[in-house]
Amino acid sequence: MDQRGFFRPPNAWVGDVIPWEEDGRFHLFYLHESRQVPRIGMPWHRVVTDDLVTFVETGPALPSGGPDAADFNVYTGSVVVDGGIHHVFYTGQNPERIGADGLPLQVVLHATSDDGMRTWVRHPDDTFGATPGYETADWRDPFVFRDDEAGVWRMLVTARHADGPERRRGVIAQCVSHDLRTWEAAEPFWDPRRYIAHECPEVFEWNGWWYLVYSEFSESFTTRYRVSRSLHGPWQVPENDTIDGRAYYAAKSAARDGRRFFFGWISSREGGRDDGAWQWAGTLSVLEAEQNADGSLRFHPPLELSAGFGERLDSAASGTVLSAPDGYADLVLPTDLPAAFRVDAVFDIAPGTTECGLLLRASADGDEAYVLRLEPRRNRLVFDRWPRRRTGGEQWQISGDVPHVIELERPVTLAPGPHRLEVVVDGDLCVATVDGSVTLSTRLYDRTDGRVGAFVGEGTATVLSLEITGPSTTAVPAASLDDALVSS
Known part of the structure; x- marks a missing residue:
């Protein structure tokens, strides 16, 4: 795909991303969803990026094990390195292999690479399924990390208790190992008895705070996080515990130079229509996290993405007042915009105002x-x-x-005064950010062109600034990724 700052492979979609940073480069393994019928088995592919804007596909990384294998479908996992050897732990599933609960069995598998992640050797003898007390059909998304204080490797696993209320059996199970080959069951890592499941779990430490990230599809379909001063909890619920809205899912993170980035996918909609049902998998999208003093996080697209828009397309006069104490007023700019553009708007919202904001791909009259x-x-x-x-x-x-x-609703504090609304639109993708801290991602299918406008309803909003820019005409250098292509 031609979209900069986003990635979707030709004739396929990006599922769960397994990010790994090494020597300044992000290696983004992902579930390559072809949506072919009959199913052909899910493989991992790999994308690499140095700048979070240009993504280069290096091809299959971990192919399907074949129609008779436990890993006919290669599902989500994690990467670690030990003694110069890279290890991946991943989920295997085959619809023909049925567990004790009558559903397709899920197991954890292991593969290693000694050539810089170019090729992988499977270790079938290391395969294991759900430990006692858990459903055999839910044993996936292994996340492995080193606990130096305890001197062990820990593996977090998406699991479900074998008994209890059907929609509240979700648990993050835990296994431990000393050699990355033999794993023993340990006490659950997190057991809130609240969700159907906690998919794609991960934990990391950042400036004295520990974070637990997971995706859930119970009351909501979203990625959430918890925060603690200790790896072992207790885990606190931040005031806004979601990374994005319904359309952004299965986000996992990696750090570089003190910055932390989350890699998830913006879901596609069935039939490429605004009214189509949300689908599993979509387009890779990156969000950057920043820390607040209380350990909570704020999210926005990477600055590298915003920096890629520099060609001025249109603007509104600073100080434009939109006032409608008991009605509606808008301002529609005159320029019909290209498929990709960025809007940077600051509204000074008067006390008592009911609503204000932006119109995207609007008709000339804003209706x-x-x-x-x-x-x-x-x-x-x-x-x-x-x-x-x-x-x-x-x-x-x-x-x-x-x-x-x-x-598509996001909580954000909107006290009277200035508030910044930034939007990146690229084809059918849209990522909005309020005050550099709250994001909302979605799709724009049915309306493919139009203008940008600002509006107010029942109140007053002063447009302090409203600038629209297009992608820079200067191409992003790709030479730094050439060796990734050669080595694939």
């Missing part, structure tokens, strides 16, 4: 558009669109009782 709406009275950002879905031909048969796209 039809995608809408990013800041709602100070509810302290949230929502994604909306007009026209909404129609259920019939009558004027009243429109989804006016749906306040916004329900899954």
Whole structure:
């Protein structure tokens, strides 16, 4: 794909990402989803990037084990290095192999590389399934890390208790090892009895704080995190514990030069339509995390992505006042925009204002558009669109009782005063950020062109700045990735 700062392989989609940083380069292993029917077995592919903007696919990394193998589907796992040898631990699943609970068995498998992750050797004798007390069909996403204080390797595993309420059996199970070959069951790492499952778990330490990250699909479909002063908890729930909204999933992280980046996927929608059902897998998207004093995190796209937009396309006059004490007012800029652009807007929101925000790919009169709406009275950002879905031909048969796209709502503090709303649109992708701390990612399918506007509803908002830029005409140098292509 041509999108800069995002990645999707030709004729396929990016599933869960397994990030690994080494010598300044990010190696992003990912589940390569072809959506072929009949299924052909899930492999890992690898993408590399130095700048978080240019991604180079190096091809298959860990192929399907074949139709008869335990790892017909190669699902999520993790990478570690020990003594110069790279190890991957990953999930294997074969629909033809049924566990004790009557569902397709999931097992943990092991492979190693001694040539810099170019080739991998499987170790089938190291394979193991769920330990006693857990469902055999949910034993996946092994995350391995070194606990130097205890002198052991720890493995976190997405699991479910064998008994208990059906939707609250989720647990992060734990195994320990001294040699990365033999694993013993240990006490659960985290057992809240709250979710169906905690997918793609990871833990890391950052400036004296420990973080537990996981993705859940119970009440919400999202990636969450917890924070603690100790690897062993107790784990605290931050005020806003989600990384993004419904469309961004299975995010896992890697660090470089004191910065930490999360690599997840923006889900596609069935049929490439705004009303299509969300699908598993989509397009790789990167978010950067920053720390607050209390250990909580704020999220935004990497600065490298924003820096790639430098060609001025349009702007609004600074100080433009949009005022409608008991109504609606908007300003639509005159330029029809290309497929990729960035909006950087600052609104000074007056006390008592109900809503304000941006119109994307708007009609000339602003009546039809995608809408990013800041709602100070509810302290949230929502994604909306007009026209909404129609259920019939009558004027009243429109989804006016749906306040916004329900899954796309983000909590954010919106006290009176200035607030910054940054948006990157590239083709059907959209990533919005409020005040450099709260992100909302989604898809824009049905409207492929149009203008940008600003609006206010029941109140006053002063547009302190509104700048629209396009991708820089200067190409990003790719020479630093040449050796990755040669070595693939």
